[in-house]
Amino acid sequence: MGTLLSFTALFASIYLVQLGSGSLGPLDALSGAVVGFSTEEIGLLGSAHFVGYIVGCYVTPRLIGDIGHTRTFAAAAAIGAIGALLHPVIEGPLTWALLRVLTGLAIAAAYTVVESWLHAKTDNQNRGRVYGIFRVVDLVGALSAQGIIAVLEPASYAAYNLVAMFCCLCLLPLALSQRVAPATPKAPRLRPIKAALLSPAAVLGIIVAGITGAGFRMVGPIYGLENGLTQTQIAIFLASAILGGVAAQYPVGWVADKTDRRRVLLGLSVLAAVSCLGIATLMEPGNAAGFYLGAFVFGLTAYPIYSVSAAYANDLAAADFMVELNAALIFFYSLGAIVSPTISAWLIAEAGPEAMFFFMAAVHIALVAFTLFRMTQRHGTGPRTPYRYIPRTSMLLGRMFKGSNGRSGGSGGSAKD
Structure with a gap:
């Protein structure tokens, strides 16, 4: 204490x-x-x-x-x-x-x-x-x-x-x-190509997480305004997605620690695509409760994708590459997050607010297709590192887990992708 x-x-x-x-x-x-x-x-x-x-x-x-x-x-x-x-x-x-x-x-x-x-x-x-x-x-x-x-x-x-x-x-x-400030840390090298070659499916999952998370957070208020929500209702709408993400962490983590994480990633992507299509087609302007529920389900299915993808990539990484790997994952997340708000806003302007969620459904469907393809290339094995909820905060976050993941070293196996 x-x-x-x-x-x-x-x-x-x-x-x-x-x-x-x-x-x-x-x-x-x-x-x-x-x-x-x-x-x-x-x-x-x-x-x-x-x-x-x-x-x-x-x-x-x-x-x-x-x-x-x-x-x-x-x-x-x-x-x-x-x-x-x-x-x-x-x-x-x-x-x-x-x-x-x-x-x-x-x-x-x-x-x-x-x-x-x-x-x-x-x-x-x-x-x-x-x-x-x-x-x-x-x-x-x-x-x-x-x-x-x-x-x-x-x-x-x-x-x-x-x-x-x-x-x-x-x-x-x-x-x-x-408290005395700690000694200066060694900056991790940024090696995105090595990370992408280590696990293409995990990296695409990270990019998709950046696209959907940043698009919802940054353009979600405009989506709410276009659908007749008040400012207070928009705040609840945004908070509902966060609550959904929080609620998903334990059950998703429990499943992800017991089976091939590509299957979990696949299931989440399917459910996220369905939730996005449901929001795009079923929501009626002014129905605040419906939007809250839709946002909660969206957060429940889309937000854990980053943590599952990161855990999956860490399963493959050698112990001495984990810090650099997680720095690269933040880089890939940011790439998706950079392009998503601009594309989402443009789609809303050109085709209406529902276009934002059609776009998010499309990227999740692409993730489903690519994950299925990668599963035909390599056989999966059980998880090797524990699942954790991972905030997308800095490139140094990987240091928090190095040495406490149950592995003492060695290289990542090639039995998984």
Whole structure:
């Protein structure tokens, strides 16, 4: 208990980071609609966020090596606050897109610092408990952010000032903590080609998770507006998907630890495609309860795909490649997340709101087809590493599990894909 309490400052900081980052995306979408941005321009804002995010994931470990954890976190908070504060000062889709690059970079940097700190200050005996608290804090922060969206006035100084305030407040727990910052970590190399060759099916699952997750989060508010939902209802709509993802983790994890994970990935993809088609064809504008249920089922089926794909890829990886592998998976997730908001917004503008979920159904169907093809190429075996819910937060997250996955080394087998 004492060990967990000693990380309170880090947990408090990451909760405040999630409050700011989780509310900024939907706020920008709603604000863009208020000030007259086109649907495509609003989608560009979501894509810009993940451009900054992937840059932040890549450069932050090196920045930590130059100036340390605390100064890097302070710089990230300052950049995030500036990016939020400038939104109502300088209006325009391209300007806001540049600001979202900055805030995306800041969010990635903040997560990288915290996760690096947690890894350095834990060991195999307490890492699982510490990580369990970390993921609960992250999820509670995400849900809390949706509640904030329900009461913020879009395109107002007060709304963006509140987001900036969270960026500033996240500094206080670390600044007032007496814990000594850890030693500088070694930055993982980014080796996406090796990861893709290790398991093409897992990498495609990661990309699909980026497409569906980012599209829903960044363009979901516009989908809600097009279907007659109020701002409060949009907040509940977004939160319902998060709750669905949370509810799925234990049962999906239990199944994924007992069978070939490609079968689990296949089943989730089929169900996700069905849920997307159901939302696209059955939802009636103004039926808030129906949208809540649809979003919950969507989160239940689509959100676990990242964790299943990551666990599957880790089954194949040598112990000394796991950190680099998980860095590459964040890279592939970001690729999907960059293109998805722009495509989803364009489809809504051209073909109506239901087109967004038809698009998501199509990418899940593609994942089903590719997974079936890969299953004909190699025979599967049982899982070799335990399933875990994995947030898409930084390229250093893989360090949290290295050495505690039940494997002491060796190379990944070739019996699976």
